[in-house]
Amino acid sequence: MIFKEMKKEFSKKELTKKSQNFSRWYQEVILKTELADYAPVKGCMVIRPYGYALWENIQKELDRMIKDLGVKNAYFPLFIPEKFLKKEKEHVQGFSPELAVVTIGGGEELKEKLVVRPTSETIMYAMYAKWIKSWRDLPVLINQWNNIVRWEKRTYLFLRTTEFLWQEGHTAHSSHSEALSMVQSALLNYKNLYQNYLAIFGYSGLKSQSEKFAGALNSFSYEILTPEGKSLQGATSHDLGQNFSKVFNIRFLGPDKKLHWPYQTSWGLSTRSIGALIMVHGDDNGLILPPKISPIQLIILPVWNESAKETITKKAEEIKEKLSNFRVEVDGRDETLGYRINDWEMRGVPLRMELGQKEIKNKVFTLARRDNFEKLEVKEENLIPFLEKTLSEIQDNLYERSRQFTLEHTHEVKDYSEFKEVMRQKKGLARAFWCEDPVCEEKIKEETKASTRCLPLENIDDQLSGKCIYCGKKAKRKWLFGPAY
């Protein structure tokens, strides 16, 4: 009875179609493919091994990129004294409503309450103030991989959870130009990760003053269009200027023998990126994982009758061993072929091989691509170059799809009525002239639910002669608008 229920739970029919009910599909596909599960703590999730393997692959690539910038990993405390958080005025306003607070420790009421970190600027910069004395101590280039808590009212697996995992880079420099170059390098790393590994197109750009990080001079982000036509902030990189160095009294003696405040940056990417990955690529049949990030790149399904079971399983394991440069698994579970096909399709493995007596005899294998369901024949001797080529094609195809979808749903609008039409019909994003007055931005948001998502990097230096779609006043640059995820 229990086995039947399990099979039922996994059967393809049971998965809500992405095209019919996106939000339900999203939650179901995460639960059924065992990426994650709801935890028995409000707003928290458990990242299961299949989901965590995605995070490990993301970490591996991003950690390498971060270290290539000369940044080193470290670890700062989970708890932040409440008074630290209060030092930077905008920062505390931004985070106050989201805090989890420890008031009891070792059975006693604490004299000073401890906040569970919602981000680590304040605890880190208190240490930077201690460590940085001279220009010789700069730049300080530190990153940490850790867990973060922000008390969320409405949560959504991977995308918005009370606790999440991320990396946060925090650097200090002697000049603003050097800090700005770090802000851009970090942003470029995120773009590289999203485009070349997660196969997700997005817009890198400047956030408006009202959408920036609490306490920053300027924020930049990588904005991703979701299948629902919303804009998801995939990663952020902040120019903190001297805001924090002044309130934390970080000062260094320059070569000029005078004391200066360093310029700081912070930047982060979280497990939310896995949410983007699921949303952007998945289809009615389940996940589709980009080969460079997929925990399994090729799944081999032995197809046997009882007599040949041993030979076929052995051959499957042999093939797996020969393909040691790829991530290959053999699924020899005692389940029907149909069940196993559906299961791995739902789990989004890029390539599938069904291996039976015929294939072994003829030395010709048939591989099924997950992204376009194409079936491809390959001679055994050509398997390695074929896999290299095909996995790379799948990776490119997924990125190209994501790019096409985003471009098709990014509308150049010339006036406010067109703008409202795009938003009303949920057609996606709009590029429009805006005078950069926060009043217009606020009004647009009130009336259409669309906010400024970013000013794409390539448009920052524009000097066009346009008119703000809201107030009609002079505007030089076109911003990207859309409903925020």
Place this chain on the structure above:
Amino acid sequence: MIFKEMKKEFSKKELTKKSQNFSRWYQEVILKTELADYAPVKGCMVIRPYGYALWENIQKELDRMIKDLGVKNAYFPLFIPEKFLKKEKEHVQGFSPELAVVTIGGGEELKEKLVVRPTSETIMYAMYAKWIKSWRDLPVLINQWNNIVRWEKRTYLFLRTTEFLWQEGHTAHSSHSEALSMVQSALLNYKNLYQNYLAIFGYSGLKSQSEKFAGALNSFSYEILTPEGKSLQGATSHDLGQNFSKVFNIRFLGPDKKLHWPYQTSWGLSTRSIGALIMVHGDDNGLILPPKISPIQLIILPVWNESAKETITKKAEEIKEKLSNFRVEVDGRDETLGYRINDWEMRGVPLRMELGQKEIKNKVFTLARRDNFEKLEVKEENLIPFLEKTLSEIQDNLYERSRQFTLEHTHEVKDYSEFKEVMRQKKGLARAFWCEDPVCEEKIKEETKASTRCLPLENIDDQLSGKCIYCGKKAKRKWLFGPAY
């Protein structure tokens, strides 16, 4: 003025001698080599990049070993509902005094208080109860790398801090024998890590019933002798039996169509291992890091006069590039050679090369070993095989020293007066017959401060005819006793 102070801070003279004041040396060497720093939160520390690089190297090796057992990584929530912790009676008693408790979330008093995880058995097993239905779902083999909070009254960098980092493996099996085999495999991994990577000798063995993990049937540990003659628990592996599966109602349908409780294990190793590393190998001049774990294996110090500065620095970088299979750094800081030598000596880098015009011309380099201060000449053309051999010798030498020290300070005692003498004189550990009655164990601890550390694995099956050193009753096995760190 500030520069002079900094130099002073780093000068060798300033480091307290390990041989004179161990505890002060330990703290100073950590702060001065920038392994870690005190955080502005009571009992917490900041792990700085040089210290975190050690943790990353430990993680890399241990993670590989854990995955080789078929165990996969995952992530479970930081917060545990208070009621979960209360389910296992011994478990809650063990951890109650050490808890940090969140009572406020999002500005509101929480209805149910949340405990910050002191270990994750309870939150994980609540999920296991949901996931495990049939024998086909077993074994469940999960590990997580995360942060842990235990409210400590007296803290000590790396060895006992309110927050620390670790890995915790948690498995569930259909039979007790399979679970026991996992307990032993995990313990063997720890032994492998300590002996072959951290170069630290220790005793693997069974804990007594009064020293076991709160909630386990049996615990095993790797016990390390500190230079002060105390025994430090370097890692633990627990046979949980069915204790937790019964209280969390984890049940599986067996092939016999009946419901069974699985057998569980948990095992962990923490950043405390870095504390052991510092203690065991360091000397009056500072750290000594084993080559396999050291963030830098060879430090090159260019020695220049102004005219040749460029050539020498270029050559140093060239050598570094040729040695890409090793972890090599060039220290071209504008400091005296003496200062740089002392600094890297204190930081424990296994090999040091001073590179000047003479060395470049003659193509013969001189390398200094950190472990025994030996100076070795090597022709440029032989550098790679020389490094391989010498780093391996240093690794072996450090382990051998640790082994010798431990064996010399482990005393076979035949009666209680000898035992008391060993403990009174702080000579180290004692191996002694004990009847295995907790009353004797308790009395010995009261009178000598020495507790049972473990029953070494090789002695578990002993059937000797001895007498308990305390009560004189029959005893079959010799236990290891010592003051617990």
